[in-house]
Amino acid sequence: MTSVSADTSSAPIPAGGGHALAFWEPRRALTLEAARRHSSFIRTARFVLIGFAGLLMILLLWYFINAPKSMPSEDNPDETVKMIRPVYKGRTEDNLPYRITADEAVRFIQNPDETKLVNPVLNFLRSSGAKESIVLAASGLYNAETQVLELRTDVNLNTDDGTDCKTTHARIFVKAKRIEGDEPIDCTGGFGRAGGNAYEINDGYTELVFKQGMTAHIVPEKTPELRGVQE
Numbered sequence: 147m148t149s150v151s152a153d154t155s156s157a158p159i160p161a162g163g164g165h166a167l168a169f170w171e172p173r174r175a176l177t178l179e180a181a182r183r184h185s186s187f188i189r190t191a192r193f194v195l196i197g198f199a200g201l202l203m204i205l206l207l208w209y210f211i212n213a214p215k216s217m218p219s220e221d222n223p224d225e226t227v228k229m230i231r232p233v234y235k236g237r238t239e240d241n242l243p244y245r246i247t248a249d250e251a252v253r254f255i256q257n258p259d260e261t262k263l264v265n266p267v268l269n270f271l272r273s274s275g276a277k278e279s280i281v282l283a284a285s286g287l288y289n290a291e292t293q294v295l296e297l298r299t300d301v302n303l304n305t306d307d308g309t310d311c312k313t314t315h316a317r318i319f320v321k322a323k324r325i326e327g328d329e330p331i332d333c334t335g336g337f338g339r340a341g342g343n344a345y346e347i348n349d350g351y352t353e354l355v356f357k358q359g360m361t362a363h364i365v366p367e368k369t370p371e372l373r374g375v376q377e
Contacts (some may be wrong), residue, residue, distance in 0.1 A: 172302040197213075226252040236293065238323050240350070244270040246288060246320070248296060268295060268318060272351045279304040279351065281325075283319065293321040301327075303350060309335035313345070321349045331356070372376035 216290075234246040242249075248263035266286035269278050281295035281304075295318040312337040316331035325347040332341040333354060340363070342356030 160188070169334075195353065226255050226258070229253075232263075234288065234290070236320065238270070238321055240274075240323070242271045242274060244268065244320055248286070251288075259289050261290065262286075263288055266297065268320065270320070270323070270351070272306060272323075279303075279305040281316065283316070294316045294318065295320055303347075304364075307335060307336065309354075311354075324348055339363045 187271040191321075229251040230249075232248055232251040235243065237243055246266060246268050248266040250264040252262045254262070258295065263286040264284075266283055266288070268281040272279055272283075281297065281301065284299035286297040288295050288296060291324055295316075297316040297318065299314060301313045301316045303309070303313075303316070311333040313327050313329050313331040315327045316325050317327060319327050326345070328344050330341065330343050333339070333347045340354070340356060340360065342360045343358035345357055346355040347353065348355065
């Protein structure tokens with residue numbers, strides 16, 4: 147009986163196994179190269195982001211240092227209320243209405259009853275059924291408790307009978323319907339022209355009293371007899 151033995155120690159490696167071993171090392175090398183590239187990209191991106199953040203911080207710091215500073219408004223500690231176009235209404239001792247208006251009014255803590263007025267105007271009636279008379283000025287101070295209106299600068303009085311007076315000071319007792327002033331006054335009307343260095347207007351704004359020296363040019367009222375002769 148013939149026996150046959152096979153020596154496999156020197157048998158060749160199958161073709162399929164040789165192909166797998168041939169490509170294993172290049173693939174591993176490519177994977178390592180890709181990882182290195184990825185790590186390099188991450189480092190670069192990190193440096194770029196850190197640099198951008200630093201630049202942004204520098205720009206913000208520059209802006210806060212060089213931005214124009216807004217000047218805070220200085221509030222008057224005494225000022226309490228500021229009003230635009232205020233209106234004060236009341237009645238005189240003879241129960242006739244009056245009205246005080248202004249472009250602007252300011253009230254202060256130290257004197258809550260007093261109000262500073264810009265371009266004040268007083269409208270009043272000298273008698274029942276008469277047309278409105280008016281006093282106006284550039285500035286004034288109104289005391290709501292005493293109902294006294296103190297006017298300064300460019301004071302102008304116009305009454306319903308056509309009398310026009312100009313002065314720089316008028317202290318008006320609104321409820322009592324009386325005015326006094328310690329500055330010169332000049333008045334024109336149906337009587338002519340008259341003035342003084344101080345004055346009073348009494349009796350419901352109907353009586354003019356010139357004080358401390360008076361100058362006048364009086365036009366006498368014509369009587370019916372004289373009118374008849376002249377005609």
